[in-house]
Each structure stands twice: as structure tokens, then as C-alpha cells.
Amino acid sequence: MTEAAVASCRFVPATEAPWADLETLFGARGACGGCWCMTWRRPRAAFEADKGEGNRAALQSLWAEQAPLGVLAYQGDQAVGWCAVAPREAYDYFRRSRVLKPAPGEAGVWSITCLFIAKPWRRQGLSGRLVAAAADWACSQGARVVEGYPVQPHQAQAAPVFLWTGTPSAFESAGFTAQPGREGMRPVYRR
Template identity: 35%
Template sequence: MDKANQDNNLSFQPLNTSNFGDFEYLFGEKGACEGCWCMQCRLQADEFEVGRGEGNRLAMKALVESGKIPGILAYNNNEPVGWCSLGNREDFPRLPKSHESLLIDEQTWIVSCLFVRRGWRRRGVKRALLKHLIAYCRTKGAKVLESHQCNSDFSKYPDAFAWSGIEKAYEAVGFVKVDSVSEKRPIMRYYL
């Protein structure tokens, strides 16, 4: 067990119908960030805007009820403290494609969001979530994890704009930079 897990008593569960209430509790009334409910990258821009708030929450709930596992919840004891969204590239039509995306197939999974509850940020929860995600994806047959996150100079951004995590957290668990969408959004990969 890594240090973050020991210190924070973290455990992890895939999001499903039985723990959807924990996801709602974690995201709060505003859906984490302005009614997103972790649907921004999963919907086209106009669909996302129309559904902002309750519509996006219902879209995520329908996704879970369909049997898909759209992410992993992190818990401290029984309290949800973190979330990691994941899926295949086709699950995220709004994410930009890297030059290496030409090599992507169904065995490449995308990490689109790492959200940590206020009061638990900067305590190793994102790194612990990423470590768990690597192990989880390996058991599901994934060959590559790809992520689009903020660069390491986190001080330039409010917490809400670091929803995908920062480069430093990904580097700490073995992701490598393969491309950039912009100076602010490097694309990183972990080869399983």
C-alpha cells in the first residue's frame, strides 16, 4: 500500500448504480464545476451547454445505468473524496487528438478528469487514484492510458481549472509527455 493510501485510508470503487449517491455527494449541488457532472468531454459542446446542471447529472446517471463504468471513486473510510473519469477514446469526442492518436485503438483508455474534494487536495489523492487506475486498467486489458492535463505550474490556475490534474502528478506515477494541445495542456501517456 502506498503512503497516500496509508495516511488517508483510501480505498477505491468503480462508479455504478449502488454508489451513484456517493458521486452526487462528492460533486455537490453544482456538479463539481458549473454543472459539469464530468460530462464536458463526453458530450458535444451544444449538448453539454443545454444539459449544464441537472441535464448533465441525468446524462451521467443514464451512462451508469447502462452498465458502463465511467470512472473510479476514491474513499477515505466511507467518505467519497476523489474521482477519476476514464473510458475509451470514443467515449470522449471533445478531447483533442494527439499525433500519437493515430495509433489508438480500443485498448487505449483516456483519463479525462481527476477531481478531489476541497480539504483533500494536495494530499496525494490524485496520485493514489492514478496508481489505482493503472492497476485497474491493466486488469481490463488496456494497453495505454492517455491524459490531457494542466502543466506543472499549478499556481497560475484556480483549482477549478486543474480538473484534469497536473503534469507533475502524472509524471510521479510514470506517465510521459507525448504531445501538447497547447502550452497549458500537455498530452501524456502511460504504457501498461
């Protein structure tokens, strides 16, 4: 893909897109190993028990309910990327995480928890554009703060499966900044 092709992508909230587009983008494996972007949304036991079809049904149910899910990137009529974003309370993960436990009383925080880019579109700068579009959409829905939890790859060509929460460079290109005091932990980037 070219830089111009990435620049011409448009972004659509997932609940305004046809369910079939998300299904096609995620493919038979549900993006990665049957997750269907439910890893952080569902309790661990339910997620593991429902890998594959159960997680697909859970995501489709949220889509049908018009729950905040995220944003799809389109090139023409084809969905080529996904960025999950929703109010932090929508994710079970934060209720049980010691590392990313929310500050007491902090309201209006939305979380970007997953990116999935179609193979031909990876490593082209689409992640940063998706993160920016997801943050813009979250703010239009009432988010006061949008945060993400990227990982720094240990090698230049890290496998995409290890980069599903994004990389610092994608968040930085979207105007996010690393939060101080997170050294030695999973970083938190906010906008």
C-alpha cells in the first residue's frame, strides 16, 4: 500500500458499519485465535471458554445493541483496519488489573484496547490514523480522556500478534503522550 492509499482511508464507527464488514476483516480466526476483540471485555474464564464462536456472538450482540465498540478503517468499500475504543467501565479487565487499575473517582475515560490491521495494510502508518480516529470518535461520544496501553516491540519486525494494543509510535503520532510514573510497567498513553 502507498502512503496516499493510507491517507485516503475513511473511518466509520463500528455500529454504523455492516456487521459483515467486521466479520470479513476479522476472518475465520476472529482476528487472532478466536478473540473477536473480547479479551479485555469479558471475564477471563468466559473468554477462554468461548474462544471462537462464543466470542464472535458476544461481539455481535454488543454491535446489535449499538454499544460503543470502536472504529473501522475503510479503503473504498473494504474494511482494512479496526480500533477498539469504549468507556473504560465496559472492560472487565480493568476491574481485575493491578497494573492498570483506574484511579478512584476518575470519570469520562475511554480506553483503546485493540488494533487489527489487514495484512497488506500493516506497517504503513494506518495504526496511528486509526488511533486518532478512534480518539476523535470517543470524544464526540462524551469521552473526557482517551487512553491506550501500547507495547514497545523487542525487535524491529515483531509479530503482529504481539502488537495488538498498538505501539507507542502509533499513539504518539495521534497526539497521545506517555503518562509519567509508569516506568517498568505497561505504559499508559493519554490524549
